[in-house]
Amino acid sequence: MSRRVLNAATAAVLGALLALGFAGAPASCRGGEGHIYDPGRLAPRDSTLRVEVGDEAPDFTLPAVTGGIVRLFQYRGSRNVVLSFVPAAWTPVCSDQWPGYNIAEEIFTQADAVILGITVDNLPTLHAWTREMGGMWFPVLSDFWPHGAAAAAYGVLRSDGTAERALFVIDKRGVIRYVDVHDINERPPLDELVRALEHLER
Amino acid sequence: MRRHSVVWIGALTALVLFGPGGAWAAPPAVGEGLPGMTLPAPAGPDHRAYLGLAGEGPFDAAAVRAEVLLIEVFSMYCSYCQKEAPEVNRLYERAGSSPDLRDRLRIIGIGVGNTALEVEVFRKKYAVPFPLFPDPDFTLHRALGEVRTPFFIVARRAAEGNGWVAVLTREGSMDGADPFLKRIREAAGLFKEDGS
Numbered sequence: 001m002s003r004r005v006l007n008a009a010t011a012a013v014l015g016a017l018l019a020l021g022f023a024g025a026p027a028s029c030r031g032g033e034g035h036i037y038d039p040g041r042l043a044p045r046d047s048t049l050r051v052e053v054g055d056e057a058p059d060f061t062l063p064a065v066t067g068g069i070v071r072l073f074q075y076r077g078s079r080n081v082v083l084s085f086v087p088a089a090w091t092p093v094c095s096d097q098w099p100g101y102n103i104a105e106e107i108f109t110q111a112d113a114v115i116l117g118i119t120v121d122n123l124p125t126l127h128a129w130t131r132e133m134g135g136m137w138f139p140v141l142s143d144f145w146p147h148g149a150a151a152a153a154y155g156v157l158r159s160d161g162t163a164e165r166a167l168f169v170i171d172k173r174g175v176i177r178y179v180d181v182h183d184i185n186e187r188p189p190l191d192e193l194v195r196a197l198e199h200l201e202r
Numbered sequence: 203m204r205r206h207s208v209v210w211i212g213a214l215t216a217l218v219l220f221g222p223g224g225a226w227a228a229p230p231a232v233g234e235g236l237p238g239m240t241l242p243a244p245a246g247p248d249h250r251a252y253l254g255l256a257g258e259g260p261f262d263a264a265a266v267r268a269e270v271l272l273i274e275v276f277s278m279y280c281s282y283c284q285k286e287a288p289e290v291n292r293l294y295e296r297a298g299s300s301p302d303l304r305d306r307l308r309i310i311g312i313g314v315g316n317t318a319l320e321v322e323v324f325r326k327k328y329a330v331p332f333p334l335f336p337d338p339d340f341t342l343h344r345a346l347g348e349v350r351t352p353f354f355i356v357a358r359r360a361a362e363g364n365g366w367v368a369v370l371t372r373e374g375s376m377d378g379a380d381p382f383l384k385r386i387r388e389a390a391g392l393f394k395e396d397g398s
Contacts, residue, residue, distance in 0.1 A: 100279035100320065103327040133281050187279065189338070191319045 035132060037090050044183040047164055050155030053179055057081075057170040060150040062118065062141035065126040070116065070139050076174050080113035080200045082193065083168040085156050087184055089121045089129035097165075097187050098136055104190060105137050111197035113169075116141055120148045120163055156181060169196045229347035230368040232389075236357050237345040238365075239263040241310070241335045242318075249333040253308060264364045268308035270390045271366055275346060275353040278316045278324040283352045286375055287328035293379035294332050303383075306392060310335065314343035314351065349373065354382075358390045 051058065061071040075081050086097060098117055101108070108115060115138035119126065122144040130140050143150045143163070151157040156164040167188060169178035178196035182188045230236055243259045244250045250258070254267025263271070274290055276283040290309075297303045311334040313321040321336045337343055346355070353373050357366035370389035376382035387393065 096277065096279040099281040099284060100323075102281075103278070103284060104323050107323070134285070187315070189317050189320070190323065191317050194319065 035090060039091060042184050044185060045164060045181060046158040046160070046184075047156050047181075049179070049181060050153065051168075051176055051179070053176055055176050057083075057168065057174055057176050058150075058153040060143075060153065062143055062150060063123060065123055065130055065140045065142065070141055072116070072170070073174065075114065075170075075172070077172055080111060080172055080197070081170040082108065082113055082115045082197075083154075083166075083170065084115055084117050085151055085154070085163040085166040085168075086117070086119055087158070087162040087165060089119055089125050098130075098140075099133050100187075100190065101138070102134070102136055107190075107194055107197070108138075111200055112172075112202045113197055113200070114138060118143050118150060118163070120144055120151060120157075120161060158184075167193060169193070169200070171200050229349045229353070229373075230355055230357075230371060232368050232371065234368055235360060236263065236355070236366040236368060239342055239345055241312075241342075244333050244335075253310070253333060263366065266308055266310075269306040269359055270308070270369075270386065270392060271357045272307065272309045272386065273346075273355040273357070274309070274311040275314055275343070275349055275351055275355070276311055276324070277314055277351045278320040280351045282375070284324075284328070286352050287324070287330065289376060289379050291328065291330060293376070293383055296379055296383055300383075302392065303387075307386070308332075312337050312342050312346075315340055356386050356389055 057072060059071065059073045061069055064070050072081065072083075084098070084101070101115055101117075117136060117138055117140040119140075120143050121129070123142045126140055126142055130136055141150075148157040148161060148163060151163040154166070154168065156166040158164060165182045165184045165186075165188070167178070167180040167182070168176055171177050177200065178193075180188055180192065240260050240262055243261070244253060244255065253261075253265075255261055255265060272293075276286075290311075294309050297307050297309070309332040311330065311332065313324065313334055314337045316324070316336050317338045318336045321334050324330065325334050335342075340348075343349075346353075350373060352375070354371065354376060355368055356370035356372075358369045360367045369391075370385060372382070
């Protein structure tokens with residue numbers, strides 16, 4: 001066996017090792033896999049944040065999948081807001097993230113918080129996807145056009161036009177209190193978000 | 203140099219196949235023993251009593267006192283597991299009210315990739331009466347072959363030793379508590395007292 005072949009084999013094995021990952025892939029649901037597009041393992045992060053804790057949250061106005069328009073500033077003085085950006089509809093981890101928030105409504109209600117779920121998909125796609133997941137109690141917004149403008153304002157638009165898997169907690173004064181731009185391949189644990197909500201004014 | 207490279211490749215291959223990633227582990231096959239599993243401490247004395255555990259703290263799945271064990275592999279985040287939850291509760295109630303199963307079958311759930319808080323959200327939302335255990339770092343999920351959720355494993359006490367042998371596995375919905383309970387009875391060789 002030549003050294004070149006050995007090196008190639010070593011590289012292949014190392015590549016396989018990296019592709020499989022040590023952390024274990026998030027469990028995926030049986031039943032949804034027929035519709036879910038698996039992009040494989042992606043670069044954990046592919047954008048540069050444009051905001052930080054303490055900043056005023058950039059305003060946006062986006063159409064909701066259930067109809068109407070949602071403006072971030074409409075919650076000022078009345079509700080805390082959790083922005084949950086996910087990369088795209090019909091992708092594996094996202095399809096396992098919002099259904100969890102869906103059964104944790106009480107946690108958000110107790111914190112006097114609303115979730116705004118945001119993707120860069122258009123409304124018809126979001127309509128089909130959220131229906132397939134059984135519907136959501138919180139507004140799901142389309143950041144499709146101008147493409148990813150809200151995601152870009154926060155600095156979570158990736159170079160391929162999808163968004164990061166990112167959470168922003170915004171208090172009633174409109175100030176960002178928590179930021180988690182998560183590894184796109186993994187689901188953020190609910191625990192950290194709950195801790196962030198506990199610090200907010202009710 | 204060449205010998206070192208061969209050893210290097212062999213070691214890496216072994217790591218990929220059998221190492222901590224364990225991505226190629228297969229789901230439990232019918233007739234084969236379940237992998238050893240250490241489960242976290244049950245939520246309280248009721249669950250300890252249900253599982254027949256003497257001590258407190260984490261325990262080996264082999265220590266569950268029952269003839270048959272049903273394991274539901276689920277995730278709090280999985281909408282299909284959410285839809286299935288009332289039906290699994292129904293199966294628990296049916297088994298509990300059945301004289302021939304009450305003391306012979308035990309049911310547990312493993313929330314793969316779920317923290318204790320996430321499992322608690324699921325338990326509370328669906329009023330799950332049987333013990334649920336978190337598996338935040340996917341250790342149990344890897345041991346069970348990284349199955350999709352929900353996934354059901356029915357295991358019977360091993361003839362020798364005190365482990366479990368899989369007698370039935372099911373990916374996805376049970377398709378109804380009563381038909382699945384019938385399949386559990388058949389696969390585990392449990393029959394009603396009247397022989398039916």
